[in-house]
Amino acid sequence: MTVALPASLLLVGAGKMGGAMLDGWLKIGLPPARITVIDPYPSPAMQALADKGLTLNPALADLAPQAVLVLAVKPQMLDEAAPQLDRLIGADSVILSILAGKTITDIKERLPAARAIVRAMPNLPASIGRGVTAAVGSSGLTLAQRDLAQALLSGVGSVEWLDDESLIDAVTAISGSGPAYVFHLAECLAEAGRTLGLPADVAVRLARATVSGAGELLHQSDLAAGTLRENVTSKGGTTAAALEVLMAADGLQPLILRTAQAAKRRAAELSG
Structure with missing residues (x-):
């Protein structure tokens, strides 16, 4: 219609x-x-x-x-x-x-x-x-x-x-503020690349292209984010080693939860 x-x-x-x-x-x-x-x-x-x-x-x-x-x-x-x-x-x-x-x-x-x-x-x-x-x-x-x-x-x-x-308020914490979280992820990836020895400009370009490319793949794919993650992870490989850190009990998921909770609290304060 x-x-x-x-x-x-x-x-x-x-x-x-x-x-x-x-x-x-x-x-x-x-x-x-x-x-x-x-x-x-x-x-x-x-x-x-x-x-x-x-x-x-x-x-x-x-x-x-x-x-x-x-x-x-x-x-x-x-x-x-x-x-x-x-x-x-x-x-x-x-x-x-x-x-x-x-x-x-x-x-x-x-x-x-x-x-x-x-x-x-x-x-x-x-x-x-x-x-x-x-x-x-x-x-x-x-x-x-x-x-x-x-x-x-x-x-x-x-x-x-x-x-x-x-x-x-929960929406504000996830999608409203969420782009800033993704941009910071790109910053962190670039800084990690520089620390590992990459030239700073190369590290920035790699990080930007990785984040934007992964986002576009997620946008175009019908697969769940977890399935896409599994598809790029070979048993015993480099990605698996990295994910052991990210998916640890004190890893990314609880950090993102605390991040979103902080944004939600602030949204409620602004509404109040």
């Missing part, structure tokens, strides 16, 4: 994530003429889009209610922006929020006109169309409104819908 894209979309905040999502929406066919962007420091790319029909930084008092209102500003800016935004919410408007730590209740309190709210947690690979977003809808969200949110979120990658908003 083809879902119609919104007749109007207001993006409040076009930083790294907001800008990445905008790129995705343009690629799936949302015309620039239907998009309004509010951003105090628009990028040159945003200025160029304004020449193609996108409305950039108009007076909010001149705007009609929007079909979709996307909140992508820094969370602490919501209180200041909310009074001007509330009048742009119509009876059928969908509020799509990627504000870290701001719950559906927080948004309803600041935007009393809002009935249909989707709280979403995308991640950085959205900037190349390979993100993953977890989303949860408010009680007032209709099936058609959820389909509209799905169409927009899937423009930057895959989407996982949650039934319980409290799980957003």
